[in-house]
Amino acid sequence: MPNAQERIREAVSAIQTWLAHTPNPGEAVVRQAIVLRLLHAAGFDIWNPAEVVPEETNATGNRSDFLVRTEKGKFALELKGMNVTLGATQFQQAATYAVNEGTRWAIVTNGRVWIVIDEHLPGKWEERATLKLELGQEGQTFTDDLAALLNVDTWKADAFANAVQDIKRRQQQRLDEARIRREKTAIVQAVMEQFGIQTFELAATAAAEMNRITETERDVLLGKRSIIQPSEGILFTYKILGAVAHAIYNPTARTWTVKAGSTALNRVSGDSSGLGAGKRRLAMIAAGHLTEKSEEYLEYLEDKEYASPSTAAVDISGKAQNGWAVWKDDQGRPAQHHRPT
Numbered sequence: 001m002p003n004a005q006e007r008i009r010e011a012v013s014a015i016q017t018w019l020a021h022t023p024n025p026g027e028a029v030v031r032q033a034i035v036l037r038l039l040h041a042a043g044f045d046i047w048n049p050a051e052v053v054p055e056e057t058n059a060t061g062n063r064s065d066f067l068v069r070t071e072k073g074k075f076a077l078e079l080k081g082m083n084v085t086l087g088a089t090q091f092q093q094a095a096t097y098a099v100n101e102g103t104r105w106a107i108v109t110n111g112r113v114w115i116v117i118d119e120h121l122p123g124k125w126e127e128r129a130t131l132k133l134e135l136g137q138e139g140q141t142f143t144d145d146l147a148a149l150l151n152v153d154t155w156k157a158d159a160f161a162n163a164v165q166d167i168k169r170r171q172q173q174r175l176d177e178a179r180i181r182r183e184k185t186a187i188v189q190a191v192m193e194q195f196g197i198q199t200f201e202l203a204a205t206a207a208a209e210m211n212r213i214t215e216t217e218r219d220v221l222l223g224k225r226s227i228i229q230p231s232e233g234i235l236f237t238y239k240i241l242g243a244v245a246h247a248i249y250n251p252t253a254r255t256w257t258v259k260a261g262s263t264a265l266n267r268v269s270g271d272s273s274g275l276g277a278g279k280r281r282l283a284m285i286a287a288g289h290l291t292e293k294s295e296e297y298l299e300y301l302e303d304k305e306y307a308s309p310s311t312a313a314v315d316i317s318g319k320a321q322n323g324w325a326v327w328k329d330d331q332g333r334p335a336q337h338h339r340p341t
Helices: 004-019 027-042 088-100 141-149 152-156 160-195 200-209 215-221 270-275 277-286 309-317
Strands: 052-054 066-070 073-079 105-109 113-118 129-134 234-240 243-250 255-258 263-265 290-292 297-300 304-306
Touching: 004 027, 004 141, 027 073, 027 141, 066 152, 073 088, 073 152, 088 105, 088 113, 113 141, 129 141, 129 160, 141 160, 152 160, 152 234, 152 243, 160 200, 160 215, 160 234, 200 215, 234 309, 243 309, 255 309, 263 309, 277 290, 277 297, 277 309, 304 309
Parallel strands: 073 105
Antiparallel strands: 052 066, 066 073, 105 113, 113 129, 234 243, 243 255, 243 263, 255 304, 263 297, 290 297
8 A cells, every 4th residue: 555655746736637637627636636645645535524624714703724733733824826826925814723722833835836824933924934845846856846845654753853953954955966966976977087987886986085076965976875964853653553652852862752652551561560561550650751542542631752763662662562563664774774783
């Protein structure tokens, strides 16, 4: 079964195909054929008016095209036709509605351009536009960024601020790597010609040894390494027998923070007794950090920091687990993919 990123990729491909024959669709078409399609592909229940709320005027008289809410997260979504240039008027309308609904986040889109408004930012409305995605981005970068932007698990965990920073880092990474390829490729080619080196790879290595380019620039040119620095937080999800937990992994501090609202199985099996799961749970319940939600599940009432993914996974499942294998990122990859070497 395709994951959300794959579904969004398929939806974007289909949208781009018919856009080639239907340029600049109006707002109604953008709503039906682009926005709702992408929300559905991302995993939102577009047929549930309690989750994707259409055109609801709140108590202050403000209205947005949609209020999207799921568990702890919600955002206002303002739509325009594709021929509309998005600006301060649309940003203010969406952000004002969002604030009155108790969230800092609003997304404004004309189907081609997607702009995230962060009401916590100071200044003019244009300065509160913290993130911009465009359908015409090279390769699959738009679908990858949009999949992170609309990730349901991110919104459920109210971890969107981390997702925004991750997307912005990726965007900056692409700019930096494009600059390196633009500025440093000629240096390597000159080394090839000067010393009669047969391959670009060998010339790049030689150029790095001669200090004409850095080792990082060499690796970027050869496609061997990304120059992006580790994220301050990567969202992971662990699902087991109906329990759903969200955790933020900080690669710098190497900590795992299970988010409030996460659920755990209300059981402790024999193979976890030596791992301290029972004692930790009792201590968290006594401190008011964990509560019994039902006979089947416990719920985290506050964020809980762990030193390892396996300890966190043990507390979620009530049995021994390899945390690097069971925690999955927003693309379905195990935590091992992000494990420091």
